[in-house]
Each structure stands twice: as C-alpha cells, then as structure tokens.
Amino acid sequence: MNTMLRIAAATLALAAGWAHGQDKVTFATNWKAQAAHGGFYQAVADGTYRRMGLDVTIQPGGPQVNNRPLLPAGRIDFLMTGNLLHSFDNVKNKVPTVVVAAMFQKDPQALMAHPGQGYDSFDKLKQAPVALIAKDGQFSWWQWLKVRHGFKDEALKPYNYNLGPFLANPRAIQQGYSVAEPIYVQNQGGFKPVVHLLADHGFSTYSTVIEARTETVKSKPELVQRFVDASILGWVNYLYGDRKAANALMIKDNPEMTEAELEASVALMKQQGIVDSGEALTGGIGAMSAARIKDFYEQMVKAGLYQPGEVDLSQVATLQFVNKKVGMDVKARLGGK
Template identity: 70%
Template sequence: MSTSCTSSISLLSQRQPWLWAALLLLGGPALAQDKVVFATNWKAQAAHGGFYQALADGTYKQYGLDVEIRPGGPQVNNRPLLPAGRIDFLMTGNLLHSFDNVKNGVPVITVASLFQKDPQALMAHPGQGVSRFEDLKKAPVVWVAKDAQFTWWAWLKADYGFKDEQLRPYNYNLGPFLADKKSVQQGYAVEEPISIQKQGGFKPQTFLLADHGYSTYSTTIEARTDTVRKNPALVQRFVDASIIGWVNYLYGDRSKGDALIRRDNPEMDAATIAESVALMKSLGVVDSGDSLTLGIGAMKPERIKDFHDKMVRAGLYKPGEVDLSQVATTQFVNKGVGLAQKKKLVAP
C-alpha cells in the first residue's frame, strides 16, 4: 500500500471512525489495526462480558482495533499502568477512583460508563424482618470489607444512619454471614448472591445501593488526557466498539464472549456466567435509565455532581477539592450508539 493511501486511511480513521468500520465491513483492503491494550480491575467474569464479546466476535477489529484485554486480579494492580503509558485504557470500579485521580493530579479522565448502576449491594437472610433498605441499619452485624469502610460505608452512615458498632470485617468468606441469620453482608450483586445460593441453599434478599441513592457510575473506561486530546478518534472507536460489544453480549449470542472469559479465567463456569448475566439484566445494571435513550455508556455531568456532593457530605472529600470538569468527558457517549443494534436483536 502506498504511503499516500496509508495516510488517507489514517486520516479517515481519525475523522470518521464510522466510515472506517463500514469500509472494513464492506470488504475493503486489509488495513493495519491500531494496537490497544485494555486492562480490567479483576479476573475475567460476566461483568466484563461486553468487552470480551467485542474482542471475540470481531467488533473491535471492525473498528480498526487490535485489542488485548489484560485482566486484573487479587495480585494484579493495573491502575498505575495507565498514567505510565503501559496500557491505553483502563476499566475501573466507580467514580471514586476518578475523583481520586483528579484530587491527586493523575492525568487520566473517564470517557464512558458501561454500568448505569454500581452492582455493590447489601444482602440479608430471608425471613428476618428485613423488607426495606432502611431495615438493614437495624442489623446487629454488617460484614463490610476494609476498603468499603472508607467509601460507601461513610455514605450509609451519613444518609441512612448506619453505625460503626455494626461493622465486622468481611474477608470475602461467606461462612460468617451464612452462620448468622441476623447479619447483613456486602456483595457484588451479580456475583455473591449466586455463591450464597450455592453454598447456603437460599436466595438472599439483595438491595442495590444504586437503587437507594448511591448514584455513582460503574465499570468506567479511563483514558489518558493526552490520548483524548491528541487522538480522540481512537478513543471514540474504542468506546463505540465496546458499547456494541455490550449490546451483543446482553441481547445477542454471547457464546464467543463467554468462551474468552473462561479462557482467561478457567475458574468461571458456564452456569455462573449465565446466572450473572441474568442478574445484570433483571437489576438494570448495564442498560437502564439514561442508557435506554442515549445508549449504553451514557453519562451526565449533573449525576456526577450529585454523587460528588453526596461523598462530600459523607466526609470523603472537601468542598472544592475535586474539579468536576476534569473527572469525565461526555464527548464520546450519549450518541445513541448501539440502540439500532439492540432493536434488531430484541425484535419479536
């Protein structure tokens, strides 16, 4: 391919990422793919399914991307790799990470949120007089991991009146919760309820924090600020392809994505993945609220401010400590990407 042709294609990919994808779909010439390394914050699981789907079914390739997914894990911290330039995009848990980045001057920014609801939840035994979220604060024991004690637990105390006297350390062992029917435990709403049903033989009552005011976005994609400034088309293509991947994973044939998940995490079985996907759908974790009209990945500045203000009230940040204009950009989302594909997949 001539130098002039290569330059023209590169310019097309930056100015018109959709035309780039169309050219590939129509059987255009073999084009060089942009190498992208995308790191997650934990081992492969259904909660990462849309990214694996986009890799497995060729969506990333259709958008001119050669994507490597680099899983996280208990002994793997991928967060420092993004500002260091060793990865291109990072999947993080929620906006607290983004607030901390701005507070500490880390040159990264959130470019999309694949989950409209944070899956963090509190779970209770059935038949113990817990019928409302507010009843949970009456539990004598609440099992909470150390990191959560300094994040959403502070919000629960400020907004719902939970007390530190209830706290017990949760070490990701279900045994203590299963043994104490009066206790409450934190959990990832698309994972722990499945394990509790398998080990305890009962379905726990699950209360999403997101349904009760914990308004953070979750499973966000972060990019370096210089990437957003210098190569916005690359960011756009990665965001768009990831959104399409999530649409296909939730509403289409996800078998290829599941196969890659199990390749990267052999401990994950097909039944657990299926149950987790069902929970993501029933709880509206990925596709609810604004994403129904703006597309998966949607973000709004006013919601980011709402969550920030709650965290200030909870004492996690001081007023004015975080410049919200640097936390996230909506230039790559809210465009309805994936809505047409979803309509085709869910049509009767």
C-alpha cells in the same frame, strides 16, 4: 440519507481503511474475568474491535494484580475501573486520566441479608447486629450509608471475601457485588439472599467506567471513539445476542468461572438494570451526564470523603465519546428490552 445511515456508511468506510492496519490496544480490567466484563470480551470474540481497526488485548486484574498505575505510566491504553470515587481521587491527586464512558448505569455494590429475618426493607438493614464490610467499603460507601441512611459503626465486622461468617449468622448482613455474590450464596448456602442495591437508594455513581490518559483523548480522539463505540456494541451484543464465544474466552482467562455462573450473572444484570437503564435508554449504553457526576460528588462531600471544591469536576470525565445512541439500532434488531 438519515443520520444513522450516514454513521453506518462512515463506519464501514473507515473499517475498510483499517483492514490493513490495526491499532494495537491494551485494555486492563480491575478483576478476574467475569460476566461484568462480558461486553468487552464479546467485542473481541465477535470481531467488533477488529472491524473498528483495533487489535485489542484484554489484561485481567485480580487479587494480586493492580492495573491502575499502568494507565498513567503509559503501559496500557485504557482501564476498566470501579465507580467514580477512583476518578475523583485521580483528579484530586493530579493523575492525568479521564473517564470516557460508563458501561454500568448502576453500581452493583449491594447489601445482602438472609430471607425471613425482617430485612426485606432497605431501612431495616441498619438494625442488623452484624455488618460484614471490607476495609475499602468501610472507608468509602459505608460513610455514605451512615450519613444518608443512619447506619452505625457498632455493627461493623471485617469481610475477608469468605462467605462462611455470613452463611453461619442469619442475622448478619454483608456487602456483595449484586451480580456475583448472590449466586455464590445460593450455590454454597442453598438459599436465595435478600439483595438491596445501593444504587436503588441514592448511591448515584456510574460504574465499570473506562478511563484513558488525558493525552490520548487530546491526541487520538478518533482512536478513543472507536474503542468506546466498539465496547458499547460489545455490551449490546453480549446482553441481547449470542454470548457463547465471549463466555468461552472469559472461562479461558478465569477457569474458576462456569458457564452457568456467567449466565446467572447476565440474568441479574438485566433484572437489576445494571447496564441498560437510566440515561442509557435514551443515549445508549455508556451514557453519562455532568449533572449526575456532580450529584454523586456532592453526596460524597456530605459523607466526608471530600471537601467542597476539592475536585475539579470538569476534569473527571468527558462526554465527547458517549450519548450518541450507538448500538440502539442493534438492540432493537436483537429484540432487547
């Protein structure tokens, strides 16, 4: 029996044992339901979590909701957070959490510009007279842009998550989540913006990472493995299979979302290689490496966000639950590319 068949047989045997006793798990996200959460909703909708012996409740975040403190406090079991900067801060501040998987190989953070304004090249963006950037971006990746690419603070204007100022000024550039804001610009402004992913220009962080309490990893590694594996399978099925039920669940949790927006966002995730690219092509979705975490940290040190040696990188993430090619057979069966 080959390795994949042994894994499948073991999974089925375990699932049979779990049928009568599901582990209750609360998984919190960092924003309202959207396609960037699709794989997790898929694993609920198609029963993948249930088949892995998990009774999963997804607890959405939002502008008035901060789920981050709930993880170390033990009020949730897993947390979906943004990129590795949050995880570095946790280790620096001795918050007992650890990254167990990275669902996005590319951070969707992007800069958008109007078409026909000479911004087709990323290098030209630093010449824009106005850069609409939110405060958290100004104190994080904007610092990296200054050091790595020569952007200047003189262009900074606050972005308050209102597209009006950007739409009204064709010479402005603005931050955006590459699988969301471009859709809103097209809907509201009637044009397709020029989009430059920071990830394509050296911003090497993983994104949509799953964090767990360090104690959970130590005392319940089998539970963590089941949650990670089921989430990976959820993402494979969401990207390449029938996602209608997952979309319906997200619209229920976030009525502002529409089916058309969700589908447009999925198309962008595929086009940009947000989820299934890089290390995920050989290790499976969720893949991580210590070398890449180190590279990103060193970039952030150069940008002045951290001091050398300030963060113990061995505490940021564990690789024990990923890089196992989970879901790659399902992807092949679904014809995923």
